Amino acid sequence: xxxxxxxxxxxxxxxxxxxxxxxxxxxxxxxxxxxxxxxxxxxxxxxxxxxxxx
Numbered sequence: 677x678x679x680x681x682x683x684x685x686x687x688x689x690x691x692x693x694x695x696x697x698x699x700x701x702x703x704x705x706x707x708x709x710x711x712x713x714x715x716x717x718x719x720x721x722x723x724x725x726x727x728x729x730x
Contacts, residue, residue: 698711
């Protein structure tokens with residue numbers, strides 16, 4: 677009797693917060709279900725401008 681084939685993992689919807697998205701990954705050969713983490717940038721990068729000469 678195989679326990680791996682008897683276990684079914686429920687499908688979890690994507691988790692969304694302000695700067696983070698988590699997605700459920702496919703189970704591996706041992707039955708482990710992991711989560712993928714996607715970070716969004718915290719700040720915007722401004723374009724560099726050379727300072728004025730006196």
